[in-house]
Amino acid sequence: MKQPHILCSDNDIEKMVILPGDPERVLRVAGFLDTWEEVAYNREFRTIKGTYKEMPITVTSTGIGGASATIALEELIACGAKYFIRIGSAGACNNQIDIGDLIIPTGVVREEGASRMYVSDNYPAVASFNLLRVINDTSIKLGYKTFMGITRSHDSFYIDNEREIMKHWNSKNVLGSDMETSAIYTVGSLRQIHVASILNNVVRYEADVKDAINDYVDDETKATEGEKKEIILALESFYNLYCELFDNQ
Ligand SMILES: O=P(O)(O)O[C@H]1O[C@H](CO)[C@@H](O)[C@H]1O
Numbered sequence: 001m002k003q004p005h006i007l008c009s010d011n012d013i014e015k016m017v018i019l020p021g022d023p024e025r026v027l028r029v030a031g032f033l034d035t036w037e038e039v040a041y042n043r044e045f046r047t048i049k050g051t052y053k054e055m056p057i058t059v060t061s062t063g064i065g066g067a068s069a070t071i072a073l074e075e076l077i078a079c080g081a082k083y084f085i086r087i088g089s090a091g092a093c094n095n096q097i098d099i100g101d102l103i104i105p106t107g108v109v110r111e112e113g114a115s116r117m118y119v120s121d122n123y124p125a126v127a128s129f130n131l132l133r134v135i136n137d138t139s140i141k142l143g144y145k146t147f148m149g150i151t152r153s154h155d156s157f158y159i160d161n162e163r164e165i166m167k168h169w170n171s172k173n174v175l176g177s178d179m180e181t182s183a184i185y186t187v188g189s190l191r192q193i194h195v196a197s198i199l200n201n202v203v204r205y206e207a208d209v210k211d212a213i214n215d216y217v218d219d220e221t222k223a224t225e226g227e228k229k230e231i232i233l234a235l236e237s238f239y240n241l242y243c244e245l246f247d248n249q
């Protein structure tokens with residue numbers, strides 16, 4: 001059955017799926033694949049499928065926020081997908097984290113609305129342990145430094161007290177913010193599938209505007225490099241998991 005939003009059917013979707021927010025990032029992932037074809041593009045949901053080494057892989061963009069991300073996730077699950085790695089961007093909540101550094105959320109503060117429609121606030125948003133293990137091992141093999149720990153997902157950028165909110169979560173050792181991870185982690189646990197995120201930091205914690213402007217060109221390069229690293233880390237992690245699963249059959 002064709003799903004109403006992603007416009008994909010079971011045959012279009014592989015077991016392993018990479019989830020960028022931005023539809024343009026789907027094409028940048030395609031640049032790392034050996035073969036690929038676009039299978040659907042509706043609203044914010046662009047889907048390609050292809051191969052990386054011999055591994056079949058799907059890439060679907062989720063748009064911005066938990067509402068559209070959980071729609072994509074549910075429809076991909078309905079098509080038979082089982083393993084998901086989000087590759088997103090984030091804003092740091094910790095001054096050790098530079099532009100282009102990778103944040104891996106282990107657990108996430110649920111400050112978005114989509115997951116709250118599924119289950120009460122005391123239900124935790126946690127990553128799949130198996131995916132975290134593979135991502136951690138793979139990042140060590142690749143020599144990529146990562147910041148692993150608690151993050152926060154939210155629904156609105158331009159609220160008046162955003163700075164205070166970030167300061168509050170900084171004091172609780174939260175590493176950074178994105179807008180989708182807590183929703184997809186929550187739904188992942190409820191649906192018993194495997195979800196993890198890799199986030200490329202694009203905003204420094206309490207960035208001084210003047211410094212930010214001076215550093216702009218340098219920062220753009222760092223953010224682009226960070227995106228490449230999150231793509232490679234996601235693909236290589238899936239490939240290592242694929243080899244484990246394949247070897248064990
Ligand atoms: O770059 P993506 O994956 O879209 O992720 C981040 O960027 C968007 C906001 O600019 C939100 O979706 C946020 O989570």
Ligand SMILES: O=c1cc[nH]c(=O)[nH]1
Pocket residue numbers: 089090091092177178179202203
């Ligand atoms: O600052 C940022 C950047 C990306 N995504 C967020 O949620 N916040």
